Amino acid sequence: xxxxxxxxxxxxxxxxxxxxxxxxxxxxxxxxxxxxxxxxxxxxxxxxxxxxxxxxxxxxxxxxxxxxxxxxxxxxxxxxxxxxxxxxxxxxxxxxxxxxxxxxxxxxxxxxxxxxxxxxxxxxxxxxxxxxxxxxxxxxxxxxxxxxxxxxxxxxxxxxxxxxxxxxx
Numbered sequence: 001x002x003x004x005x006x007x008x009x010x011x012x013x014x015x016x017x018x019x020x021x022x023x024x025x026x027x028x029x030x031x032x033x034x035x036x037x038x039x040x041x042x043x044x045x046x047x048x049x050x051x052x053x054x055x056x057x058x059x060x061x062x063x064x065x066x067x068x069x070x071x072x073x074x075x076x077x078x079x080x081x082x083x084x085x086x087x088x089x090x091x092x093x094x095x096x097x098x099x100x101x102x103x104x105x106x107x108x109x110x111x112x113x114x115x116x117x118x119x120x121x122x123x124x125x126x127x128x129x130x131x132x133x134x135x136x137x138x139x140x141x142x143x144x145x146x147x148x149x150x151x152x153x154x155x156x157x158x159x160x161x162x163x164x165x166x167x168x169x
Contacts, residue, residue: 005085006102019076020064030063032092041082103155109133111162141168
């Protein structure tokens with residue numbers, strides 16, 4: 001996926017008979033979602049679908065979207081389970097010290113001043129987000145993205161510091 005696109009929500013089940021879908025924010029913030037006019041959805045089978053937002057409404061504590069061309073539950077069901085990506089200019093503004101999770105991909109992992117790997121992709125785990133680090137040997141090691149194992153990322157330098165080298169053994 002393009003680095004200018006950010007995963008912002010997941011698309012849940014259909015709601016009602018007009019093709020509305022439940023939208024679940026990945027960040028817990030919803031204001032930016034209410035203003036969207038378009039997005040890219042990555043479906044469960046890996047296809048990317050450009051969608052235009054036709055209608056947004058709030059029902060109970062849920063935000064519901066209807067996309068143009070998907071105005072029935074039967075058509076909308078195809079999009080259920082997708083991940084919603086938006087451009088950075090439509091994402092919530094970052095506060096000082098915050099970063100987008102997508103920006104961790106591609107960072108060099110540093111230990112004792114040396115590059116020991118590169119963050120290739122991210123995965124969710126029981127303790128939170130895991131960094132999947134490719135070693136120079138080509139092997140992948142999983143490093144929890146928590147302060148006792150890694151530093152805060154230095155996005156300007158393009159790196160994150162590993163605090164416990166044993167995690168790569």
